[in-house]
Amino acid sequence: MKYCGIDLHSTNSVISVTDETDRVVAEKRLPNELSGILAFLASCQPDLAGVVIESTYNWYWLVDGLQAEGFTVHLAHTTAIKQYEGLKHSGDETDARYLAHLLRLGIVPTGTILPPEARNVRDLARRRMQLVRNRTSHILAVENVTARQLGKRITSNQVRRLDDEAINLMGLPEDVALAVRANVAVIATLCTQIDVLEKRLQEKVTPNPARALLATVPGIGRILATVILLEVGPIERFASAGNFASYARCVDSQRMSNGKKKGEGNVRNGNPYLCWAFVEAANFAQRYCPEARRFYERKKARTNSIVARKALAHKLARACFHILKEHKPFDVKRCFT
Numbered sequence: 001m002k003y004c005g006i007d008l009h010s011t012n013s014v015i016s017v018t019d020e021t022d023r024v025v026a027e028k029r030l031p032n033e034l035s036g037i038l039a040f041l042a043s044c045q046p047d048l049a050g051v052v053i054e055s056t057y058n059w060y061w062l063v064d065g066l067q068a069e070g071f072t073v074h075l076a077h078t079t080a081i082k083q084y085e086g087l088k089h090s091g092d093e094t095d096a097r098y099l100a101h102l103l104r105l106g107i108v109p110t111g112t113i114l115p116p117e118a119r120n121v122r123d124l125a126r127r128r129m130q131l132v133r134n135r136t137s138h139i140l141a142v143e144n145v146t147a148r149q150l151g152k153r154i155t156s157n158q159v160r161r162l163d164d165e166a167i168n169l170m171g172l173p174e175d176v177a178l179a180v181r182a183n184v185a186v187i188a189t190l191c192t193q194i195d196v197l198e199k200r201l202q203e204k205v206t207p208n209p210a211r212a213l214l215a216t217v218p219g220i221g222r223i224l225a226t227v228i229l230l231e232v233g234p235i236e237r238f239a240s241a242g243n244f245a246s247y248a249r250c251v252d253s254q255r256m257s258n259g260k261k262k263g264e265g266n267v268r269n270g271n272p273y274l275c276w277a278f279v280e281a282a283n284f285a286q287r288y289c290p291e292a293r294r295f296y297e298r299k300k301a302r303t304n305s306i307v308a309r310k311a312l313a314h315k316l317a318r319a320c321f322h323i324l325k326e327h328k329p330f331d332v333k334r335c336f337t
């Protein structure tokens with residue numbers, strides 16, 4: 001059998017094919033063109049046990065193209081792969097060979113490869129999140145201008161309702177007013193595009209019954225349920241609620257020895273979008289759900305508000321795991337008692 005590792009970069013890839021003794025059978029640096037990579041691997045395909053590709057920002061085209069041609073593809077979880085730090089030399093070729101070596105041993109840590117359609121909808125939700133953050137930055141900019149120039153507070157809803165006439169009545173200096181008009185114009189454009197994306201997301205996600213089940217959780221509404229559902233993917237890929245909570249970055253990362261904390265692991269290991277969604281859900285849940293508020297206040301009394309909010313997010317994440325696993329609505333008693 002042969003094993004292939006691909007060290008993927010922005011413009012080129014280093015492909016290394018090894019045998020059962022880790023001897024390099026074929027190796028070459030190729031430009032990021034699918035036809036050339038397929039041609040290079042064609043002679044080895046019948047004997048290939050699989051192809052390992054680094055999970056970089058630009059892996060979609062390569063993974064989809066190889067899978068379409070019948071290759072068994074593994075997406076390497078790069079943050080979980082650590083080579084021996086005492087190596088005297090390392091480079092792209094050694095990285096590719098190391099991926100093939102891990103595949104031969106059967107210990108390569110992998111990430112989930114979602115189908116292209118699922119990825120496209122998920123990325124659409126992420127783009128909506130990006131636009132919302134951009135809109136918020138422009139709203140805050142207008143709020144800051146009014147505070148500096150007029151000494152008055154203006155709300156985000158008032159900012160969204162601003163037009164040329166309202167800006168003229170504010171009595172701002174000419175250049176400052178021009179800046180505010182630019183912010184307001186961008187806000188209006190972003191609002192329009194956010195509405196377009198949200199409409200498409202609802203068309204794609206609403207038929208899924210799991211979305212309605214997630215919406216039964218305190219603090220989780222239409223948007224958060226959509227984000228969670230799309231970011232989770234198949235719930236079967238998580239062995240337990242603990243694994244799911246860890247993936248959502250709702251679990252502490254600690255290194256312990258003799259009962260003492262010696263450091264932290266990779267605190268960024270996991271899904272940042274799920275982390276954001278569950279923290280947002282915790283913020284709303286502790287306001288509007290009495291049971292969630294009592295849990296939050298107990299934790300806050302023993303620690304602080306940040307730890308208490310993350311603990312509540314952890315609770316909600318575990319609840320969502322069981323909801324998706326068992327196809328049952330949220331049970332407040334089961335969650336908080």
